[in-house]
Amino acid sequence: MSTRKPAPEPTVEQVDTSYLESLVGYNARRATLVIMDAFFTNMAAYGLRPADFSVLSLIAHNSGVTSRQLCTTLNIQPPNLVGMINQLEKRELITRRPHPSDGRAMGLHLTPAGHKFMKQAELTASDLERAATARLSPAERKQLIQLLRKIYI
Amino acid sequence: MSTRKPAPEPTVEQVDTSYLESLVGYNARRATLVIMDAFFTNMAAYGLRPADFSVLSLIAHNSGVTSRQLCTTLNIQPPNLVGMINQLEKRELITRRPHPSDGRAMGLHLTPAGHKFMKQAELTASDLERAATARLSPAERKQLIQLLRKIYI
DNA sequence: TATTGTTATACTCTATAACTATA
């Protein structure tokens, strides 16, 4: 026969996250969400979500790039890019021009207004990044980027 | 009058991503997606998505934890946790028991089957992590985690 | 009056199937 008292119902004071914190994926996801949150806050003034910004930035630095190239580079499904491109064109930040050698494709370009807009947007994005990673030294920040690249390249 | 030829329509051979790659957020997001993809593939056998796994793991290491504590720790909105908890209970991996000192709350616990299940699931998750970050040395992996923690803690 | 857990719901993000026009 058992004379032991039943185990008292346990309660948790501080949640132990040590196992999850041993996983790169958990830490990368948490860090990503923090930076994305800062992005939403600081880039709302430009009316740009992270995906819009990435697309515009790639067009800025790759005049004549095609939708297909953007999709491949950014891992975006083509149907999901259509709306973005349409809106950016409606905002007169980009123009579509026929591709010189492929009649199916369109080359994407920034308008002069788009260039001016993106110059400022990239400055703001870089600033917000530095603020969100303020606890990292410049050397640590550089190394963090190198380590992350080793995962997805 | 202008006698210059119009600028030839530019095409892009290789997309230049150097600006985006200077941003921690871009790199963190890309790396996160790669690891999450490996997670989906390898953990599908357990019927666990990343959020389910995080929840189960926290319950495993914090017997008696409440839904509210999980939400705060994992940045999940309470309504979005309800369905997860219900399914995990239906699968008989967890049980809900009244909280000993707060009549509103329920303490969450793993069943014996849940413990056995999670022991294996955590091993698989750790393995998949090592595979997804195979290009990092153990020291680099450890440092990457430390750097990421500095962003979200 | 505030908090836990819950329902209902809406909104965003992402993915798939199928079409057209060009290669």
Add this chain to the structure above:
DNA sequence: TATAGTTATAGAGTATAACAATA
């Protein structure tokens, strides 16, 4: 036959409002 761009649509994931029970 394959590819670029597009349409329509479906499924995740995530967010807010409001409620009952308890603190």
